Amino acid sequence: MYLNNDPLEADFQAKIDKGQNIEAKDWMPEKYRKTHIRQISQHAHSEIVGMLPEGNWITRAPSLRRKVALLAKVQDEAGHGLYLYSAAETLGITRDELYDQLHSGKAKYSSIFNYPAVTWADMGAVGWLVDGAAIMNQVMLTRTSYGPYARAMVRICKEESFHQRQGYEIMLTLCNGTEVQKRMAQDALNRWWWPSLMMFGPRDAESPHTEQALKWKIKLKTNDELRQQFVDQTVSQAEILGITIPDPKLKWNEARGHYDFGDIDWEEFTQVVAGNGPCNRERLEARKSAWEKGAWVRDAALAYAEKQEQRSLKVAV
Amino acid sequence: MKKEWPVWEVFIRSKSGLDHRHVGSIHATDAKMAIENARDVYTRRQEGVSIWVVPSKEITASNPEENGELFEPAADKIYRHPTFYILPDELTHM
Ligand SMILES: [Fe+2]
Ligand SMILES: [Fe+2]
Numbered sequence: 001m002y003l004n005n006d007p008l009e010a011d012f013q014a015k016i017d018k019g020q021n022i023e024a025k026d027w028m029p030e031k032y033r034k035t036h037i038r039q040i041s042q043h044a045h046s047e048i049v050g051m052l053p054e055g056n057w058i059t060r061a062p063s064l065r066r067k068v069a070l071l072a073k074v075q076d077e078a079g080h081g082l083y084l085y086s087a088a089e090t091l092g093i094t095r096d097e098l099y100d101q102l103h104s105g106k107a108k109y110s111s112i113f114n115y116p117a118v119t120w121a122d123m124g125a126v127g128w129l130v131d132g133a134a135i136m137n138q139v140m141l142t143r144t145s146y147g148p149y150a151r152a153m154v155r156i157c158k159e160e161s162f163h164q165r166q167g168y169e170i171m172l173t174l175c176n177g178t179e180v181q182k183r184m185a186q187d188a189l190n191r192w193w194w195p196s197l198m199m200f201g202p203r204d205a206e207s208p209h210t211e212q213a214l215k216w217k218i219k220l221k222t223n224d225e226l227r228q229q230f231v232d233q234t235v236s237q238a239e240i241l242g243i244t245i246p247d248p249k250l251k252w253n254e255a256r257g258h259y260d261f262g263d264i265d266w267e268e269f270t271q272v273v274a275g276n277g278p279c280n281r282e283r284l285e286a287r288k289s290a291w292e293k294g295a296w297v298r299d300a301a302l303a304y305a306e307k308q309e310q311r312s313l314k315v316a317v
Numbered sequence: 318m319k320k321e322w323p324v325w326e327v328f329i330r331s332k333s334g335l336d337h338r339h340v341g342s343i344h345a346t347d348a349k350m351a352i353e354n355a356r357d358v359y360t361r362r363q364e365g366v367s368i369w370v371v372p373s374k375e376i377t378a379s380n381p382e383e384n385g386e387l388f389e390p391a392a393d394k395i396y397r398h399p400t401f402y403i404l405p406d407e408l409t410h411m
Contacts, residue, residue, distance in 0.1 A: 026381050075361065082358050086342040089324065095344060096321050152341070159362075302320060305346035 016217050021147035024090040032216055035209075036146050037091050038107075039218065044084035045102045045109035049283050051077045053117035054126060062120060069166045070123060076159050083155055087148040103288050110134075111269060112199050114277030121174055121181075121188035127167015129189075129196040129234070135160045136230050137200070145217035168237065175241045182243070189238065190246045197261075198269045200227040206266075231259050323372060325351040327359055330367040337369050345370075 008027055015022065022028055051074050058074065061067035085095055101107035112130055117123065138160065141153040174185040201223040204210055213219045221229075231250075238245050249262035271277065322344040328337035340359050345351035351370040359365065379387060395401050404411065 023381070025378060072361075079358050079361060082343070083341055086324075089342065094321060095324075148341075155340075298322065299320075301346045301350070302322060305350075308347065 013215075016145050016215075021150060022145050023147045031212075032218075033091050035213070035216075035218060036149065037088055037093050040084055040088040040091075040146075040149055041093070041098050041101065042108050042110075044081045044088060044098070045107055046113065047077045047081035047084060048102075049109045049113045049287060050130075051081075052283055052286055053113060053115070053279075054123060056117060057120065057123050060120070061123075066123075066170070069162075073127070073163050073166060076163065080152075080156050080159070083152040084149075087146075087152045090148045099291060103284070103291060105275065105284065108273065110199060111272040111277065112195050113283060114272050114280045115191070115195050116279050119184055119188060121171070121184040122192070124167050124170030124174060124185065125188035125192040127163050127165075128171055128237070129167075129192050130199070131160055131163040131167060132234065133196050133199045133230050135164060136226050140220050140226065143217070143220055171241050171243075175243060185241065186243045189243050193246050194264060194268075195272075197227055197230070197264055198272075200224075200230070202266070202269070228258055231261050235259055322346050323374070325355070325370040326373050326376060327351075327355040328369040328371070329355075329359055329365040331364055332366055337367065342373060343370070 009029055012022070012026075012028060012032075022032070054070060054074050054077075058067060058070050061070050085098055088098060089095060098107070102109070112133075117126060135157065138153050138157050142150055142157055144150045144153065171185050171188075174181040201207060204222045204224045207223060210219075210222055214222070235245065235250070247262045249260065251260050253260045272280070275281075323346070325343050325345055325348075327340050327343050329340050330337045343351055343354045343358060345354050348370060352368050355368050355370055360368070391397075
C-alpha cells in the first residue's frame with residue numbers, strides 16, 4: 001500500500017480515483033509531469049518516424065487508389081505527431097526541446113519503425129498489424145488521466161481505423177491474387193508478426209513502472225494484457241486471409257479463454273531499443289537531415305513575418 | 318538563429334449553428350499561416366466550416382488554485398435551478 005502524507009498529492013490521487021481528468025494548469029506531482037512528457041513525446045516521435053517506412057512506398061504504390069490511400073495515411077500520421085507534440089507542450093516543454101531529444105537520441109520512439117519495409121506487402125502488413133497494435137494501445141489511452149493526451153487520443157482513434165482497414169485490404173488483395181503475391185503476403189506476415197508483439201513493450205514482470213502507471217491512470221491495461229488482446233483478435237483475421245502466423249506454439253487455450261503463444265525474442269527487442277535494429281541509424285539520419293535542411297525555411301518564414309509586423313506598425317504610426 | 322515559431326490555439330466550428338471549440342494548438346509565424354496549418358492538421362475530414370486562431374500568449378486563463386473563490390459561490394444557489402421549486406405532479410407544460 002502506498003502511503004501519502006502530502007495533502008496536494010492526496011487530492012491529486014483522489015481526483016484520479018474519481019475518474020476526473022488532470023488538466024494542464026492543475027497541480028500535479030513532478031513525476032507525473034515528467035512521465036507524461038516522456039510518454040507523450042515518445043508517442044509523438046513514433047508517429048513522425050513512423051511515416052518513413054511507408055512514405056518510402058508512396059511513389060511505388062501499384063495503383064492510384066492505393067497511392068491516395070497511402071498518402072492520406074502518412075499525412076494522418078504527421079497530424080498525429082502534431083496533436084501529440086502540442087499535448088506534450090501543455091506540460092511546459094518546447095517543441096524545439098522535444099525535437100532535440102529525438103535528434104540527440106535521448107528520446108525513444110517505437111522499436112517497430114526500425115524494421116525495413118522491403119516489399120509492397122509490407123504496406124499491407126504494417127497497416128494491419130502495426131496500426132492494429134497501435135490502435136489497441138490508443139483506444140485504452142482515450143481514457144488516460146491527462147486531459148490533453150486523452151483528447152488527442154480520441155481524435156487519433158477516429159482516424160486510425162481507416163489505416164488498419166486499408167492495410168488489411170492490401171493483404172486481402174494479395175492473398176486472393178497469384179501464388180507469388182500470396183507468398184509475398186505470407187513473407188510480410190512472417191517478418192512483421194514478432195516485432196508487432198514487441199510493440200506492447202516488455203513483459204509485465206520486467207516493467208517496473210507498471211504499478212505507478214496504473215495508479216495514475218497513465219495506462220489502464222498492462223503490456224501483457226494488451227498483447228494478449230492483440231493476439232486473440234488477430235488470429236481469425238489471418239485465417240480469413242489464409243496465411244499462417246509464424247508461431248508453432250500458437251494455440252487456443254480453452255481454460256484461459258485466450259490463445260497461448262510462443263516466446264518473444266526479448267534479446268532482439270533490447271537490441272533494437274538500444275539502437276542496433278536494422279534501420280535505427282537510417283531513420284534518425286532522415287529526421288535530422290529533414291530538420292537541418294528545413295532550417296532556412298523556418299528562419300525565412302519567421303523573418304518575413306517579423307518584417308510584415310514592423311511594416312504594419314509603421315503604417316499605424 | 319534558433320527561434321521557435323509562435324504557438325497558436327486553434328478553435329473550430331464543426332458546422333454552422335455550433336460554437337467554435339478548442340481543438341489543440343499549432344505553430345506558425347503569422348495568423349495566415351496559422352489558419353492554413355490548422356486547416357491541414359485539424360480539418361482533414363471536413364471537421365470544420367470555420368477556424369479561429371489566437372496567439373497562445375494572448376490567452377489569460379483562470380488559476381485552478383482560485384477555483385474555490387471563483388466557482389464555489391454558485392454551488393449553494395440551487396434556487397437558480399428549476400428543480401428547486403416544488404410544484405404538483407399534475408401540472409403540465411412547465
Ligand atoms: Fe497514428
Ligand atoms: Fe496509423
